[in-house]
Amino acid sequence: MDSVKDKVYAVTGMGGIGRSVAKILYTNGAYVSLADKNPDFLKNALSELDPSAQSPSPRILTTVLDISNSAAVTDWIKNTTTHFGRLDGAANMAAAIGPNHGVGKLIDTSDEEWDLLIGVNLTGMMYCLRAEIRAIMETAGGKGSIVNAASIQGLRGFANHAAYSASKHGVVGLSRSVAKEVGEGIRINVVAP
Ligand SMILES: NC(=O)c1ccc[n+]([C@@H]2O[C@H](COP(=O)([O-])OP(=O)(O)OC[C@H]3O[C@@H](n4cnc5c(N)ncnc54)[C@H](O)[C@@H]3O)[C@@H](O)[C@H]2O)c1
Numbered sequence: 001m002d003s004v005k006d007k008v009y010a011v012t013g014m015g016g017i018g019r020s021v022a023k024i025l026y027t028n029g030a031y032v033s034l035a036d037k038n039p040d041f042l043k044n045a046l047s048e049l050d051p052s053a054q055s056p057s058p059r060i061l062t063t064v065l066d067i068s069n070s071a072a073v074t075d076w077i078k079n080t081t082t083h084f085g086r087l088d089g090a091a092n093m094a095a096a097i098g099p100n101h102g103v104g105k106l107i108d109t110s111d112e113e114w115d116l117l118i119g120v121n122l123t124g125m126m127y128c129l130r131a132e133i134r135a136i137m138e139t140a141g142g143k144g145s146i147v148n149a150a151s152i153q154g155l156r157g158f159a160n161h162a163a164y165s166a167s168k169h170g171v172v173g174l175s176r177s178v179a180k181e182v183g184e185g186i187r188i189n190v191v192a193p
Contacts, residue, residue, distance in 0.1 A: 005029035007088035010080055010132055012067055014041035017149065017193070018093030023049055025091075026059070033080035033087075035065040036094060056083060067094050067124030077131035086139040090132040093149045096120040097164060106162040114163050121167035126174060133182060142185040148175050150190040168192075 007030050011022045014036040022032050026049045036042050042062040046055055055062035061083050063076050081087050098104075098113045125148060136144035153161055154168030172190055179188035 007031070008033070008080070008084040008086050010035070010077060010087060010090040010128075012036065012065070012090075012092050012128060013094030013149070014038070014045040018091060019045045019048065021091045021093060021147075026050075031059045031084050033061040033063065033076070033084065035063045035067070035076055037064065037066045039064050067128055068119040070127045073124070073127040073131050077128075077135050081135050081139050087132060087135040087144070088140050089136070089145040089147075090128065091147045091149075092125055092128045092132075094120070094124070094128075095149060095167075100160075101164060102160050105160055109163055117163040117167045118170070121164070122170035122174070125171050129174065129178060129188075133178070133186060136186055142182075144185070145187045146189070148188070148190045150175070150192045152192050154190070155192055 004025055005028060009025050009030050010033045011018050011025070012035045014022070014034055022034055022045055026032050034042060034045055042064065046053055046060060046062055049060060053060050061080060063079065065072055065076050067073055077087065096116055098117050100109070100113060129146065129148065132146055136142060148171055150171040151168040153165040154172045158165055175188050175190045182188060
């Protein structure tokens with residue numbers, strides 16, 4: 001983990017996996033810019049990383065953010081590079097599951113539920129990835145590493161999960177394609193729990 005020391009990472013989704021990623025990065029000497037739409041999750045993450053820290057602090061920045069808002073994502077990453085001077089990587093863990101996860105068939109899926117899952121999990125992921133790659137190119141010499149949260153449901157089909165599964169298949173395709181665009185300088189990977 002020496003490789004993350006003194007580097008700057010953007011992390012979304014402070015509910016579970018993202019918070020653990022942030023803690024591992026922080027305890028190994030990284031600077032972290034944390035974002036979530038839920039302010040309570042951000043507060044919990046901040047106190048878990050450093051009970052005495054306020055945000056902004058020299059090593060932690062927290063931002064209430066809806067990743068499906070393109071302009072807000074652009075601002076978040078711009079504020080991150082302004083605060084820390086650079087961006088070296090990201091862990092894009094935020095996602096929505098919707099109210100009918102695992103129980104709703106496609107024929108019962110509303111337009112609103114479809115739009116929410118694709119809008120957050122795929123389009124929001126693209127907004128984050130695009131802004132992060134631009135920032136790594138501009139501030140870190142085009143060298144960095146980004147990890148996106150997909151899912152086993154991004155690799156296989158599951159009944160009653162069509163919208164979520166489609167969004168996560170999209171994350172896999174997005175990440176595979178962009179990884180080929182950015183070449184060896186910026187590694188783009190997914191995790192698929
Ligand atoms: N935990 C699992 O078993 C599992 C399995 C497969 C995939 N995943 C994926 O791994 C990632 C992390 O999972 P988790 O268990 O930590 O999920 P979680 O639900 O605990 O955390 C997701 C976080 O994303 C945030 N979020 C939701 N919509 C947002 C938005 N529009 N803008 C900003 N933040 C938003 C939530 O507030 C929450 O803090 C997700 O992408 C999830 O789909 C998790």
